[in-house]
Every structure is written in C-alpha cells, then in structure tokens.
Amino acid sequence: METMRIAFEPFIEEGARQFIVAGLDNQNSAASGLPSYFPANFVLRGEAGDVLGGLLGLVWGHWLHVTTLWITEGARGRGHGTRLMRAAEAYAVTRGAVGATLETHSFQARPFYERLGYEVFGALEDCPRGHTKFFLRKRLG
Numbered sequence: 001m002e003t004m005r006i007a008f009e010p011f012i013e014e015g016a017r018q019f020i021v022a023g024l025d026n027q028n029s030a031a032s033g034l035p036s037y038f039p040a041n042f043v044l045r046g047e048a049g050d051v052l053g054g055l056l057g058l059v060w061g062h063w064l065h066v067t068t069l070w071i072t073e074g075a076r077g078r079g080h081g082t083r084l085m086r087a088a089e090a091y092a093v094t095r096g097a098v099g100a101t102l103e104t105h106s107f108q109a110r111p112f113y114e115r116l117g118y119e120v121f122g123a124l125e126d127c128p129r130g131h132t133k134f135f136l137r138k139r140l141g
Contacts, residue, residue: 034061038095040088044071044080055084057102064092064100064140069109081109085116089140099139106132 009016029035037060044053053071057064066088071080089100102118104110105127110120113136122135 028060032061036060040064040066040091040095042084042087042091044075044084046075053080053084055088057088059092059095059097062096062098064088064097066100066102069102081112082116085113089138093141097140099137101135101137104134104136106134110134110136 025037029037037058040055040057040059042055043051046052052075054068055066056068057066059065066085069081069084071084089097092100100118102113104113114120116138118136118138120134121137124133124135127133
C-alpha cells in the first residue's frame with residue numbers, strides 16, 4: 001500500500017488547488033444531478049484598465065453564491081458595489097438562478113446587503129472572537 005502524507009502548503013500550487021476544487025465540484029454534481037455551474041466574476045476597472053475591485057462567485061444549484069465583493073477605498077461610496085451585485089444577480093437569473101446567497105461579518109457590509117434585499121437566515125457568534133458571521137439570502141427574479 002502506498003504511504004500517504006499530509007503536507008501544510010500555505011501557498012498551494014495552482015494545479016493542485018484546481019484539482020481539489022474540481023474533485024469536489026464533480027462529486028457535488030454527481031450527487032445532486034446538477035452538473036452545470038457557471039463562474040460569476042465581475043471586475044471593476046479604472047480608465048487605464050487597473051483593477052479597482054470586483055465580485056467573485058458562481059452559479060450552481062439554481063443559486064448565485066457570492067464569495068467575495070471588494071472595492072478599493074478610493075472607489076468606495078460611488079455605487080460600484082451595488083452595480084457589481086446587480087450585474088451578478090442579473091447574470092445569475094439568465095443562468096436559471098432563483099436566489100443568491102453570501103456571507104458577511106459584523107464589521108463588514110451587512111447593512112449594504114440588506115439595502116439590496118438580502119435577509120439574514122443564520123449567524124455564527126464569536127467568528128472571529130467578538131464578532132458575528134452572518135449568512136444572507138435573497139430571492140431573484
């Protein structure tokens with residue numbers, strides 16, 4: 001039998017990361033009968049093409065899963081976050097999504113998401129210590 005070991009790799013090689021993620025994606029697709037998933041990544045760029053922020057996510061299981069939304073400090077407060085969220089939601093609807101889900105912390109953007117129609121459906125206290133992690137959802141369409 002082959003000897004296996006566990007290695008801590010804080011900066012994992014991209015090919016290994018993709019192999020692990022694809023393995024889970026394939027397992028989820030087989031178990032659910034929902035093989036299609038679509039990246040939902042939108043980038044906010046300046047006039048020179050420089051990255052000023054963006055939204056990362058995916059559509060799977062008829063839901064938009066927003067994993068990251070971030071905008072540089074100098075570009076905040078101008079509606080870009082709302083525009084990014086609306087673009088992702090509209091794209092998700094074209095891919096058959098009926099809802100959207102995301103996570104945020106008490107020190108992040110919960111009021112922003114609530115203004116966009118998201119509602120809290122769960123909370124994890126003391127994550128990290130002294131703060132709360134919120135789980136939000138929104139029906140689309």
